[in-house]
Amino acid sequence: MGAFNLTPSDPSTFILNGIPGLEAAHIWISIPFSMFYIISLLGNITILFVVSKEQTLHKPVFLLLCMLVLTDIGISTSVMPKALCIFWFHCKRITEDGCITQLFFFNKAMTMQSAVLVTMAFNRYVAICDPLRYATILTNSRIAKLWIVCLIRAVLLILPGPLLLSSLPFCANRVILHTYCEHTAVVQLSCGDTTVNRIYSLVITLVIIGSDLTLIGLSYGLIIRAVLRISSKKVHWKALNTCTAHICVMVISYTPVLFSALTLRFSQGIAAHVHILLANLYVLVPPMFNPIVYGVKTKELHDKVGKYICRM
Template structure:
């Protein structure tokens, strides 16, 4: 097999790798074709769901509100996260196309990590939106104007880009004289760093700082906003008002659980599950790229009446 020759040849030394090789899911190579079926199904549902969501938000005037603008941002982020990685994953599963150029690998890694940082920022902005809507409803429209929403979106984008721009340059300066085989389905920062044959302490520290002090802080602020929000809801006199207020937060809470559960599980297994097989780690990493983009449109479609009704009308109209 020529592909196998390439893989074995990639173990040769050289400080300037022009090509890396992605293994897919180590230990499950014989099942790649079967695994591709749920992967492809989830990817297709993510594309259809998020594109439909964006179309509905754009064409339905009643959805031109801060909450749905943030939801549109989340849909765009989900589309970028999945389309940046899943087509290459499927090409590995279907065609054994494991080669990826070093520069393409860096570009994929940049988009993957920067849009994940953007996702946490948008989830934080959505928590702030719910906090203002419930705790300060009379000033909701004046606080979250279109200008403010645009500035929040640009700030999330700028923060992600500024934090991730150094990564490709930090990786380019490293020599890669070991194997050029990445035991993963896509180019992830630490998977590439582990192939370098130089001191990578700075890269490791930088990755930890970004993960814990940026993404971690966003999660802490989301938690604090919901603590304050819960206090405000419990202070309402009528139980019906409490349930209605909590109901408006249900979709966002589901989005947070969908986004963070695979990440938390992967982190716990990585640190404490020393005897867990490598393919479990990689399956969880892939789940993060597929599950949230697939589930978010479903969650918001089910929980939000305006979206549900508009989608129903859209597909009813096409059926004639």
């Protein structure tokens, strides 16, 4: 009955309910959420600032890192400000256009992040397997072109989702049991036939994650094969050590997404608030940890960041 009491009188408005079952704890939940969001913004903006200021960091590996940073900021910022407004001010209303716009930008940023991780894996492959041609294959201008390709790919793959949603009729009860406009949660409110939307969502998830993970796996398979051909174990570890930051970021980025997607589709017995907490964690955790991982594991970046911190 509580959901119906929240139903908006404006037919073009949705209600974001936050985390169902944990409404009384919203203020307490907002404390770690806001801390994670602030840490992620500070870390990512710091990397963008340092790389932009230091000419010695204007290299493909750091430009790719900046691309990852921008997608991380896009992912968390498309969701967290509204979620915190729900927790702090009970500002739960969102227009239909606003909801579809949020959904588009969030999914676009997620898709671009996955594509950037693939590009970073290719960067590691070229650096280890074909180091003599690295400077000619991965130039700064080519990295910029790859960023445009990632953007176009994300738009082409994600845009049909909001367009399909905008054509659906929605029921009188427009309460979204989530902190943001997640595709499945919005589709469930429709009174029309959502078969196409559900098929699209499943296919896009499989295409993006499946193809990107396959390309990353292929890159690392070739890297491992090339490293094993080297007789020196010292060189083995040195080569593989250059990949540790990227591997850590991949684990941090893909694990929560895959776990959340699997529990949402195949574990119907799990409570709704668990699904939603997981969905919020994969919005917050990777953007917070990615700059920390690269800041710690990449000595050149670590030294430059330390230099600016010491000046403060």
